[in-house]
Amino acid sequence: MQTHGVILIRPDMPEAATVSVLAHELGHWWYGDTGSSSSIEARAWQWAARVLIDPADYARAEQIHPSAGSIARELGVLTDVVDGYRGLLAKQT
Numbered sequence: 626m627q628t629h630g631v632i633l634i635r636p637d638m639p640e641a642a643t644v645s646v647l648a649h650e651l652g653h654w655w656y657g658d659t660g661s662s663s664s665i666e667a668r669a670w671q672w673a674a675r676v677l678i679d680p681a682d683y684a685r686a687e688q689i690h691p692s693a694g695s696i697a698r699e700l701g702v703l704t705d706v707v708d709g710y711r712g713l714l715a716k717q718t
């Protein structure tokens with residue numbers, strides 16, 4: 626949640642959620658987002674993915690795990706970050 630340039634993170638979230646949500650909110654800050662839409666949210670998750678996911682780690686996890694959820698657990702992020710990374714990959718093709 627962002628209020629007056631401050632990002633507030635709930636202290637009771639698991640580490641993967643804390644890291645992922647903070648990176649996502651920093652993505653909103655980076656782009657100067659003031660509203661919300663599906664494309665704005667996707668862009669913030671993609672920003673988080675750029676920061677949190679190493680391409681070699683993702684490739685290895687994808688070979689081992691069948692689902693976005695299990696890849697996310699392997700990488701220590703939320704599934705939204707994995708989806709964001711997949712969105713980045715789709716843009717490259």
